[in-house]
Amino acid sequence: MSLSHLLRVPAVLALLTAGWSVAISSVQAEESAWPQFRGPHADGQADAKGLPVSWSEEKNVAWKAPVPHKGWSTPLVLGHQVWLTSATEDGHGFFVHCYDRETGAVKHEARLFTSDAPEPLGNDLNSYASCTGSLEAGRVFLHFGSYGTACLDTATFKEIWRRTDLPCRHYRGPGSSVFPWKDTIILTMDGVDVQYLTALDKATGRTVWKTDRNTEFDDLDAGGKPTSDGDYRKAYSTPIPIVVGGKTQIVSTGSKATVAYDPDTGKEIWRACYKGFSNASQPIWIDGLLVLNTGHGKAVLRAYRITPETTGDITDHLVWEQTKYIPTRSSPVAGGGLIYVMADNGFISAVDPKDGELLFSERTIGACSASPICADGRLYFCNERGDTFVVEPGREYKSLSRNTLEAGIMASPVAAGKELYLRTKTHLYRIAEKTPAPSAP
Numbered sequence: 001m002s003l004s005h006l007l008r009v010p011a012v013l014a015l016l017t018a019g020w021s022v023a024i025s026s027v028q029a030e031e032s033a034w035p036q037f038r039g040p041h042a043d044g045q046a047d048a049k050g051l052p053v054s055w056s057e058e059k060n061v062a063w064k065a066p067v068p069h070k071g072w073s074t075p076l077v078l079g080h081q082v083w084l085t086s087a088t089e090d091g092h093g094f095f096v097h098c099y100d101r102e103t104g105a106v107k108h109e110a111r112l113f114t115s116d117a118p119e120p121l122g123n124d125l126n127s128y129a130s131c132t133g134s135l136e137a138g139r140v141f142l143h144f145g146s147y148g149t150a151c152l153d154t155a156t157f158k159e160i161w162r163r164t165d166l167p168c169r170h171y172r173g174p175g176s177s178v179f180p181w182k183d184t185i186i187l188t189m190d191g192v193d194v195q196y197l198t199a200l201d202k203a204t205g206r207t208v209w210k211t212d213r214n215t216e217f218d219d220l221d222a223g224g225k226p227t228s229d230g231d232y233r234k235a236y237s238t239p240i241p242i243v244v245g246g247k248t249q250i251v252s253t254g255s256k257a258t259v260a261y262d263p264d265t266g267k268e269i270w271r272a273c274y275k276g277f278s279n280a281s282q283p284i285w286i287d288g289l290l291v292l293n294t295g296h297g298k299a300v301l302r303a304y305r306i307t308p309e310t311t312g313d314i315t316d317h318l319v320w321e322q323t324k325y326i327p328t329r330s331s332p333v334a335g336g337g338l339i340y341v342m343a344d345n346g347f348i349s350a351v352d353p354k355d356g357e358l359l360f361s362e363r364t365i366g367a368c369s370a371s372p373i374c375a376d377g378r379l380y381f382c383n384e385r386g387d388t389f390v391v392e393p394g395r396e397y398k399s400l401s402r403n404t405l406e407a408g409i410m411a412s413p414v415a416a417g418k419e420l421y422l423r424t425k426t427h428l429y430r431i432a433e434k435t436p437a438p439s440a441p
Contacts (some may be wrong), residue, residue, distance in 0.1 A: 032417040034077040037132035037177035037238050038371065039414070043284065044333035046375035046415035052433045053378070053390050054401045055420075062430040063104030067423065069095060071129030072369070072410040073177075075421045075428060077101065078135045081154060082421060084428065085142055087128035091118030091173075094129065094144045096152065104430060108157040113148035113164065121173045125329070125369060127410075130236075132177035134185055139202065141185050145174020149187065151205060161205035169193040175236025175280060179250065181263045184208050188238060190254050192230025197239075197252060197266060211266035215257050218275075232256075235295070236280040242290065245308030251290060253279045258292045260306075272304060273315045282331040282371070284339060286353045289319065291332065291339060299326040301341075303356060320356030325349045330412075331371040335379050336393035342368045342381045348391065362397040364389055375415035382409040386424060405429065 031047035038044045052060045071086035082099040092115055098108040118128065133142040139160065143149045146168040151160040168174075168191035176188035184199040195213040200206065217233055232255060239250040241263070249260045249269055255277040260269040276294030283292040288307075294300045303319040304310075325347040332341045332351075338359065339351040346366050350359040366383035373380050378400060379391040386405040392398040407424035414421040420431040 032077075033079075033135075034075065034414045034416045034421070035136060036076070036134045036180055037074055038240075038282065038331065038412065039373065042179070042238075042240055043282075044331065044371060044373045044412075046373055048375050048415040048417055048419075050418035050433065051376040051378070051415055051420060052431050055403045055431045057406055060431055060434055062419065062432045064430075065099055065104040065106070065428045066426065067097065067428050068109075069093070069129070070127045070425070072127045072423075073129050074132040074412045075414050075423055076133060076135035076140065077414060077416040077421060078137070078154075081107065081135075082428070082430075083133065083135055083140050083142075084423065085129040085131070085133065085144070087144065089127075091115055091121070091128040091147075094147055096140075096142050096150075098140075098154075098157070099428065101430070104428070110157070112142060112150050112159075112162075113144060115147050118147070119169065119171060119173075123172065126173040126175060126236075128173055130173060130175045132238075134178040134180040136180065141178050141180070141202070143174075143178045143187060145170050145176070146189065146191070147174070149178075149200070149205070151202070160203075163200065163205050166198065167191075167194060169230070171230045171234050177238040179239045179241075181241075181250070184263075186239060186250065186263060188235075188252060188254075190233075190235035190237070192233045195233065195235075195254055197261065199263070199266065209266035211261060211268065213254055213257070213259065214268075215254060216273075217256060231296070232277045234278060236278070237282055240282050240285060242285040242306065244306055244310070247308075249306075251283050251285070251292075253281070253283055253292055253295070255279055255295065258283060260310075270306075270310050270312055270314050272302070272317075273313065274300070274302070276300070278328070280329050280331075281327055284332045284334060286334050286339065287337075289353055291353065293326060293328075293332070296328050298323070299328045301326055301332075301339075301351065301356065303353070322351050322356045322358060324358055325361045327368065329369045333372045333374050333379065335374040338393065338395070340372060340374075340379055340391075340393070342372055342383075344368060346383055348381055348389065348397065350395065350397075352395075359395045360397045362399075369410050371412040373413050373415055380413050380415070380420070382413050382422070384408040384410060388413065388422065 069086035168189035279295035281293035366385035411423035
């Protein structure tokens with residue numbers, strides 16, 4: 001253990017107070033895990049129960065651990081471990097961190113990759129460690145886009161395999177997260193030069209399939225060369241799974257088109273085209289409707305009915321669209337049969353999936369990048385100021401609480417067991433209701 005680890009452990013343990021219920025079963029149910037971006041169902045829905053509604057720096061903080069460097073990746077939770085990634089602000093070093101779930105103590109920290117010439121980000125909205133990995137029993141998969149992908153043993157922390165040969169010029173940094181599927185992990189590489197999805201074998205890291213997007217871009221000159229600086233081709237989204245006629249498709253939003261693929265082969269099934277670009281928001285699957293976000297330019301929610309017969313170009317098969325208060329960064333979440341979004345400027349809105357009607361838009365203070373979650377019958381929205389708004393699902397806006405931490409939140413919130421895990425720009429928090437200490441006999 002390094003000196004930095006030893007210094008950090010007492011600081012974390014000092015934050016623990018008497019009366020906390022910190023015992024965690026060694027047999028983890030789904031409700032106690034958060035194994036990938038947007039949770040166990042890959043859609044922001046959590047099975048966790050008994051979550052806190054209110055907290056602050058002084059209230060309901062089980063522990064608070066400093067996170068070195070910079071990164072917006074979401075924490076991964078399984079068993080007694082919490083994993084996340086970070087990178088130096090200049091993009092030369094890429095790191096993995098593992099924390100003890102019970103205490104917040106650092107169990108493992110290592111530099112995984114080095115880049116001698118990282119491309120500048122150009123703004124503060126992204127980081128070099130924005131891609132969320134994937135965690136399962138015995139293995140964790142860490143991803144930094146073209147800078148590197150690695151698989152570690154979660155018991156020994158030893159590296160099992162690595163890949164640094166997946167090309168992609170991200171231009172403003174990587175952002176797409178790992179999508180686990182059967183014996184593979186699927187990576188999305190949407191750069192200004194190439195755009196493709198690829199499946200890697202979990203055991204060896206070898207390529208199982210690779211599919212180019214083949215999107216028809218509209219930024220080419222007469223000679224077929226791009227006339228833009230690349231923003232019109234790149235994207236940051238992560239696939240979602242949908243089950244159609246008993247078979248799983250993965251739906252992946254890219255610049256200019258959202259495409260459904262067979263996750264076993266990478267074969268394209270259908271596509272919907274639009275003018276938007278630099279897409280980050282995931283689609284949402286609700287009641288047989290696929291609702292996608294068209295991205296920058298003019299963010300629009302568009303709904304398509306997907307059936308087993310849906311193939312080819314479905315661009316014109318639109319059911320409805322909604323143009324007001326649509327985010328370009330965060331993803332939607334379902335709750336109580338409705339769709340909820342938090343716009344870049346902080347407006348929280350509800351949309352009826354039946355017809356796309358905007359039910360309400362509530363103004364909040366602060367910009368938003370993190371994707372909301374629905375857990376324990378409540379909605380959790382985080383903003384870049386460090387606020388989390390807890391809202392009751394419904395056709396009218398009903399606030400339950402507003403909770404503020406010291407630094408801003410760019411990473412999406414996590415709900416596992418009876419705890420929330422919130423990553424701010426400087427720390428990782430475990431938030432849980434404080435359990436009164438048993439009275440003396």
